[in-house]
Amino acid sequence: MDATETQIKKALVSFAIEKVLLNLGDPVYQKVTKTLKDDYNCFLPDCYDHPEYLKRILADLYGNAHMTIINSIKSDLDEFSTQGPIQKFVLALG
């Protein structure tokens, strides 16, 4: 079965977030995914539709520095940011 365009973009966004979080450390990745599940009952790919969830979790954890982490995710998605939905996601991250 072929993946839909939305699924591919969700995977792309999800991998970009995962890469940045794992670059910080595996426990950070685990903490973020667990908080997503506990607080919003969702998974990493769902951040594609709800970037505000990720933003809030990172702000709670890292305070003022959360924007630097978000900028790393945005920078990883740079080459795809001209595509409508990803651009929307990047803009919603702030």
Add this chain to the structure above:
Amino acid sequence: MQTTLDVILSKKYLIASILAVIALNIAANLISQEFASIAGNLAYVPLAGSFLILALITASRFGLGGNHGLAWFSFAGYAVSWFIAEMSWVHQDLVVHEDPFPSTADIFYLIGYPFLLMFFVAYLQPVRAGITKKVLAISSVISVGVLIPSLYYVLGGAKNPGGLETILGTIYPIFDSIVIIPAIIGIVLFFKGQVNLMWTLICLGIVSLFVADTAFLLGQIDNSYYTGSPIEILFHLNYVLLSFGIYNHLMLFKKEKKSDKIDLR
């Protein structure tokens, strides 16, 4: 998720530990200087020991992956080095009955500083873009602004400023003031975040250490220092603050029983 209750409880135990350290030192000094020396030395076993265990647990939790992994590995190196230094100091003072300053303990204290600096650099590396010139300048000014007047005051009264003990004693406040710069940067960067409590406690620990090292240098110059003297409270508080800081971080990123799988719906 860390609840408000967890934060309050962790601070309650922190305050209790700080008060216990102060009370034990005062009580021991009221009994006798000899007893204070024994108590002051022996207190390093649980204090530096629990600090070492917490640092090793955190390092094993984070592994070697990612910047935090490298940071906690370095921090464990610092904890190991200082634990060896403390035990060496205790051995010199209580077993060999020789003046532990200067001694092999100093080698391990000094080896610890590059590890601590590496911890700060590795932890801050992913968010380095958020470090502004203003924050860097303010933290450097605070560091130098505290170091120079205190060294000027302390060394001004030294009879032999070129002596090994004075030179070695001067190195400690200088190193403390160097590591205080990234600690202050961390507090500013992580302000309002959950990791900020750890950074604040580590920074307060280093401030405590800086004051203790400066007072120690003064005590060496006028020959008033002995292990277990009231100055020792600050050295002990450094371990209490650092231990609670690491514990807070460990609880924040504690291992979960169930792993969440990615659902590509």
